[in-house]
Amino acid sequence: MSETSGQQHPVGVYLKVWILLFVLSTFSYLVDFYHVEGYLRWTLILIFMALKAGFILAIFMHVAWERLALKYVLFVPLSAVAILILLMAIEGDYTFLTRETFFDQ
Amino acid sequence: MIIETDTSTTYTDPGVDGMVSDWSADRQAFDLPWGKLMMWIFLLSDTFIFSVFLTGYMNVRMSQTAVWPNPSEVFALEVFGTHMPLILIAIMTFVLITSSGTMAMAVNYAYNGDRRKTAILMGATALLGASFVGMQAFEWTKLIEEGVRPWGNPMGAAQFGSAFFMITGFHGLHVTAGVIYLSIVARKVARGDYEEKGYAIVEITGLYWHFVDLVWVFIFAFFYLW
Numbered sequence: 494m495s496e497t498s499g500q501q502h503p504v505g506v507y508l509k510v511w512i513l514l515f516v517l518s519t520f521s522y523l524v525d526f527y528h529v530e531g532y533l534r535w536t537l538i539l540i541f542m543a544l545k546a547g548f549i550l551a552i553f554m555h556v557a558w559e560r561l562a563l564k565y566v567l568f569v570p571l572s573a574v575a576i577l578i579l580l581m582a583i584e585g586d587y588t589f590l591t592r593e594t595f596f597d598q
Numbered sequence: 599m600i601i602e603t604d605t606s607t608t609y610t611d612p613g614v615d616g617m618v619s620d621w622s623a624d625r626q627a628f629d630l631p632w633g634k635l636m637m638w639i640f641l642l643s644d645t646f647i648f649s650v651f652l653t654g655y656m657n658v659r660m661s662q663t664a665v666w667p668n669p670s671e672v673f674a675l676e677v678f679g680t681h682m683p684l685i686l687i688a689i690m691t692f693v694l695i696t697s698s699g700t701m702a703m704a705v706n707y708a709y710n711g712d713r714r715k716t717a718i719l720m721g722a723t724a725l726l727g728a729s730f731v732g733m734q735a736f737e738w739t740k741l742i743e744e745g746v747r748p749w750g751n752p753m754g755a756a757q758f759g760s761a762f763f764m765i766t767g768f769h770g771l772h773v774t775a776g777v778i779y780l781s782i783v784a785r786k787v788a789r790g791d792y793e794e795k796g797y798a799i800v801e802i803t804g805l806y807w808h809f810v811d812l813v814w815v816f817i818f819a820f821f822y823l824w
Contacts, residue, residue: 499631499796499797499798499801500705500709500801501706501709501710502706504703504706507699507703510702511695511699511702514695514698514699515695518688518691518692518695521818521819521823522684522688522691525670525683525684525822525823526683526684528670534823535824538819538823538824539819541819542815542816542818542819545815546812546815546816549698549808549811549812549815550812552702553698553701553702553804553808553811554804554805554808554809554812555801559630560609560616560617560620560628560629561613561614561616561620562616562617562620562621562627562628562629563628563629563630563635563638565617566628566638566639566642567638567642570642570646571645571649574645574646574649574653577649577650578649578656581653581654581656581657582656582657582660584661585656585657585658585659585660585661586660586661588657588660588661589660589661589662589663592661592662592663593663596663
């Protein structure tokens with residue numbers, strides 16, 4: 494690939510994503526503002542977070558238009574992070590139960 | 599013996615077949631300027647750093663038995679006599695998203711060869727980034743005055759302070775570095791330093807800046823809203 498050609502896309506797509514990110518951020522703020530609690534809160538927070546992260550990556554960072562070779566380099570290593578999160582969640586839960594059992598008044 | 603390079607499928611095949619041909623052909627595997635690939639590799643390593651911070655935060659928050667301070671209240675402000683939960687954090691989020699938008703525009707104008715608009719938009723991005731850091735400094739000052747320390751705080755679980763200062767501090771450091779990076783590249787764009795080399799550098803700087811915004815999306819969700 495020549496060093497001069499790069500990712501060029503119509504301005505419209507950036508503007509649309511920009512507005513969308515504003516709307517999604519407002520929604521996630523409103524989740525807190527209206528004191529949505531319980532599972533609905535976690536679900537909404539995670540959905541808005543995933544959508545925002547997805548649009549930033551796909552459109553602003555141009556991942557949607559990149560070759561699969563690069564996508565694999567970026568996303569396969571993250572499976573290690575997923576395993577770490579899983580292990581630390583199990584371990585955190587265990588520590589909590591242990592503390593509840595042995596250190597409670 | 600002459601090995602003929604198959605050029606019929608140069609970075610055009612879609613999907614997994616395309617990836618196999620990218621890797622197996624007698625040419626570079628990635629269809630990117632090297633600087634852009636190196637930025638991606640750096641961002642991948644940075645992803646691991648922030649992932650480990652957030653995972654550590656998840657672990658201490660799950661395992662502590664004391665009450666976790668409610669971020670909605672800790673970061674609330676009185677605005678014109680009205681009690682607004684998380685308002686400063688919401689403004690910081692909007693400032694960062696706006697800066698991502700101006701950065702995306704800068705990349706667009708750079709490839710269109712409009713040096714003036716590119717430099718102005720990158721400057722605007724840097725200014726928005728600087729105001730983000732300013733608001734973060736205000737937030738830190740407020741919390742320190744309220745007695746939040748890395749080893750304890752008056753509101754509840756001691757781990758709150760260490761997680762807060764570590765995660766937002768490291769993110770703020772990235773924003774600060776980004777502001778300096780943007781300013782340097784914007785100045786060089788304005789001077790015309792990249793007229794011969796091409797404007798991939800603006801896209802590379804943009805990748806870093808969008809990444810900072812991306813990390814904030816996760817911090818906002820997991821630390822402030824959770």
